[in-house]
Amino acid sequence: MFDFALTGKLLGFDFVQTALLAAGVLGLVAGLLGPLIVARRMSFAVHGTAELAFTGAAGALLVGVTVGYGALAGAVIAALLLGVLGGRESDRDSVIGVILSFGLGVGVLLLTFYDGRTANKFGLLIGQIVAIDPGDLTVLIIASVVVIVALALIYRPLLFASVDPVVAVARGVPTRLLTLVFAVLVGIATALGVQIVGSLLVVALMVTPAAAAARVTASPWKATVLAVVFAEVAALGGIVLSLAPGKPVSAFVTAISFAIYVVCRLIAFMRDRGRKVSAADAAPVPS
Amino acid sequence: MAVSPVEIRAGVLAFGNRTLWSGLDLEVEPGEFLAVLGPNGSGKTSLLKVLLGLQRLSGGSVRIVGRAPGSANARIGYIPQQRAMQDGLMLRGVDLVGLGLDGHRWGTGLFGIRERRRRVAEAIEAVGAGAYANAPVGRLSGGEQQRLRVAQALVGEPDVLFCDEPLLSLDIAHQRAVSELIDRRRREAGTAVLFVTHELNPVLSYVDRVLYLVNGQFRIGKPDDVMNSKTLSELYRAKVEVLRIGGQIHIAGARSAVCEDEPHHLDDHEYQHQRV
Numbered sequence: 001m002f003d004f005a006l007t008g009k010l011l012g013f014d015f016v017q018t019a020l021l022a023a024g025v026l027g028l029v030a031g032l033l034g035p036l037i038v039a040r041r042m043s044f045a046v047h048g049t050a051e052l053a054f055t056g057a058a059g060a061l062l063v064g065v066t067v068g069y070g071a072l073a074g075a076v077i078a079a080l081l082l083g084v085l086g087g088r089e090s091d092r093d094s095v096i097g098v099i100l101s102f103g104l105g106v107g108v109l110l111l112t113f114y115d116g117r118t119a120n121k122f123g124l125l126i127g128q129i130v131a132i133d134p135g136d137l138t139v140l141i142i143a144s145v146v147v148i149v150a151l152a153l154i155y156r157p158l159l160f161a162s163v164d165p166v167v168a169v170a171r172g173v174p175t176r177l178l179t180l181v182f183a184v185l186v187g188i189a190t191a192l193g194v195q196i197v198g199s200l201l202v203v204a205l206m207v208t209p210a211a212a213a214a215r216v217t218a219s220p221w222k223a224t225v226l227a228v229v230f231a232e233v234a235a236l237g238g239i240v241l242s243l244a245p246g247k248p249v250s251a252f253v254t255a256i257s258f259a260i261y262v263v264c265r266l267i268a269f270m271r272d273r274g275r276k277v278s279a280a281d282a283a284p285v286p287s
Numbered sequence: 288m289a290v291s292p293v294e295i296r297a298g299v300l301a302f303g304n305r306t307l308w309s310g311l312d313l314e315v316e317p318g319e320f321l322a323v324l325g326p327n328g329s330g331k332t333s334l335l336k337v338l339l340g341l342q343r344l345s346g347g348s349v350r351i352v353g354r355a356p357g358s359a360n361a362r363i364g365y366i367p368q369q370r371a372m373q374d375g376l377m378l379r380g381v382d383l384v385g386l387g388l389d390g391h392r393w394g395t396g397l398f399g400i401r402e403r404r405r406r407v408a409e410a411i412e413a414v415g416a417g418a419y420a421n422a423p424v425g426r427l428s429g430g431e432q433q434r435l436r437v438a439q440a441l442v443g444e445p446d447v448l449f450c451d452e453p454l455l456s457l458d459i460a461h462q463r464a465v466s467e468l469i470d471r472r473r474r475e476a477g478t479a480v481l482f483v484t485h486e487l488n489p490v491l492s493y494v495d496r497v498l499y500l501v502n503g504q505f506r507i508g509k510p511d512d513v514m515n516s517k518t519l520s521e522l523y524r525a526k527v528e529v530l531r532i533g534g535q536i537h538i539a540g541a542r543s544a545v546c547e548d549e550p551h552h553l554d555d556h557e558y559q560h561q562r563v
Contacts, residue, residue, distance in 0.1 A: 039377050152395050160390030163378045166367045167439065170339050170449070171391045172360030218379045218423035 003244040010243040015132075019196075019239055019249075022132050025144045026196050026205065027235035029189045031228030032151060034210025035220060037186060039162040043207045044093065045082050045183070046190055048100035052078030053191040054199035055107035057124045062114045067124070068139045071191040078103065079187030083180040127198030127250040140192050147185050158182055159220055196235070197250040204254040205231050212257075212264035230260045290353035292317055292447035292479035293338060299346035300333055306503050307333055311347070313498065313507065315447070318477040320470065320493045322484055322510075325500035331483045334500075335451055338481070339363065352446050361391055364445030364478070366436050366453040366469075369429045380420035380427070380435045384410055387439030410442035411435070414468050430461030437468045441478075448472065450482045454489055462489040469493075487514065488535045510536075 010016050037046060056074020057067045081099055086092035111121050119128065132140075151158075160168040161175040169175055186206070193202035209230035213223040238253030291314050298311035307330030315321050323331050336342035337349055340357020351359045364387070372378075384407045389396055396403065411420045414434045419427055424435065433453060440448060450469065454462040470493040473480045482490060487497070487510070497513045499506045501522040506513045513519075514536050519527040527540035 035377055153393055155395045156386070156390050156392055160386045163376060164383065164386055164390075166370075167365050167387070167436075168390065169341065170360065170363065170365035170367075171387075172340075172357065172363075173391050214375060214377050218377055218382075218425075220377055220382055223377050 002241065006244045007240060011240070016239070016243065018132055018134065018137055020236060022137055022140050023196055023235035023239050024232060025140055026189075026192050027232040028228055029144045029147050030193065030205040030235075031209055031231035032148065032224060033186055033189055034206060034227040034231065035213060035223040036158060036162055036182065037207055038210045038214050039159075039220075040182070042186065043203060043211075044096050045079075045086070046186060046206045047203050048082060048096040048103075049075050049078045049183075049187050049190045050194055050199040050202040051100045051107070052103040053187075053194040053202075054124050055103040055110070056191070057194060057199075058107040058110040058114070058121075061116065061120060061124070062110050066135060066139070067120075068136045068191070068195055071124075071194045072139075072143065072188060074103070075187035075191035075194070076184055077187075079183035079190075080180065083183035123198065124194065125198050125200050126248050127194075127196050127201065127253075128248075132195060136195060140195070143188050143192055147188050150181070150185055154178060154181060163220075197238075197253050201250040201254050204250070204257040205235060208254075208257040208261050209234060212261040215261075215264040215268040230257070234260065291315065291350070292352055293481060294350040295337075295347065296349075297347035298337070298344050298349060300330055300337065300342070301345045306345075308500055308503060308505055309346070311505060315479045315481060317446070317479055318473050320473055320480045320482065320490070320495045321498060322482045322487055322490060322494045322496075323498045323500070324484060324487055325505075329500040329502065331500060332451065335449055335481075335483060338449060339365075361443070362446045364440035364443060364448040366433075366440045366448070366450040368452045368455050369433050369436070369457065372425045372432065374423075374425040376423065376425040378424050379422060380411065380416060380424055380431075381407055383424055383435050384420070384438045384442050388442045406442060407438075410438040413441070414438045415464075430457050430464070433457060433461065433465050434468070437465055441468075441472055444476065445478055447479045447481065450480065450484075452484055453482075454484065454486070459489075466490045466493060491534070491536065514538075 037043065053071040053075035056077070057071040059074070060067050060070020078099065082092075082096060085099075086095040114121065157168070157173045158178050160171070161173050161178050165175055190202055190206065193205055197205060210223065210227040212230055213226035217223050217226065234253050234257040237256050238249050241252040241256075242249045293313065293315040295311050295313040298313070299309040300307045301309070323334060325331050333342055337344055338351060338356055339360060340355070349356050352362050385403060388403060388406055388410075411417055414437050416431065416434045416438060419431055420435070424432060427435070436453065448469065453465060453469075457465065466489055469480055469482070472478050482494075484490065487494065491510060494510050496507060497510050499513050499519070499522060502524075504522050506518055506522060514529055516527060516529045519529055519538065520540075523540070525540060527538060530537045530539060
């Protein structure tokens, strides 16, 4: 199934290299955002945003606009909606569920009006990275640079608001504004991910690598570096592995991502067990 | 001449037709330790919110280090109640303290990281939390977390320190350790301390003045001038007896008055009681 000669040959093609570049950029953005998404417990929000990116992309497909712009519009609108409506922790979960299902329904309806290639429709859901054209790539890179620069500007207060909201508010951090800005950044990144791994599987790049990193380190910096590495391995590795078998990229991306997560959980488990045993040895006999 | 860290003039706070307090004049001096006491629902937390600029006064004026509340928060140190932190929270003690230093600033903080590390290490050293500062905060005990909270609040060299029940759910040894650290700061650096608490006794020896809020009434004064049977009976409009036992203050009397020694988990119950 994994024919190295064929893989090597395919790697020489322009469209494959474009795909690798796109995946590399997306892996970087996803890895940078991931730890904050995990700390803010936004996995479900990412999923909801991705479904609305799908709706936007389906709309774009129908009216004949670049799919990337449609996905971007859908995801940013979704992010703002979730940010505004889901302000209260108790509401957030259900608000996402409500918006997600409605958006997905609209997207499905839009697709039935589209008479183009079926592969395009399916691609929105599970990704079709090899179909990325140079125009999409330009959008992807510009959007990624915007996200990374914006993230760098708000990084410290955003981290503060994410992990220690009570004190952050007391110290004058504008937590509500940051919530909205971050939601938009996540929306942009999600929209980019939709084109590569598809809206159903974008969580595998946005959340899973960071969740794995959070298992093995409590340092925000280390977690970010690890999340970027994990996301790159999953995104690039997924493309390379998918070449020879000719199967969907997203299947391999999600599989690698999941494997990394499992390994990180195992590492954390072994380490904690070791710690408990040594702590029990060192502790005096309880009275 | 240093400006007053906290200054409230004729402060009024009301929600709808319920007035929490009115005519509140309060000026906290640099280095002063002010304890804010009172039953739940008396407006202690709301007072903190006003001072942090999160809640507007219904009347009167308030200044924090000479500025409008909300515009000087970077000069405020804040110690919250100890709360259970998630076990998997992506945060170590050093990160928690570091956020207290510059978490409110824009940017990534990669420049000047050496200076930052030094100041964070100093602050952690000062509270004696070095042994566990690199562990995930979610795995620390409540007492260890509160020590780090003190370092987090002090690392930015604040002019004023707001403490919202920082001793809650700590054992006596940690209560003492944390209050000593706060007291040392105000003596050494002249930081004003506004300490909201249910229990006065753990900090009684440090307290300069008490602000006691009850049902829209309040008294400000030295502990002995406020914490006596006559004053508290007036405040609660019920017979309250204040007993001094071994340097501690105990309050006996109408059930609603026994706020000092009420265990915290009874608060909601007590609150219901008082509003009836």
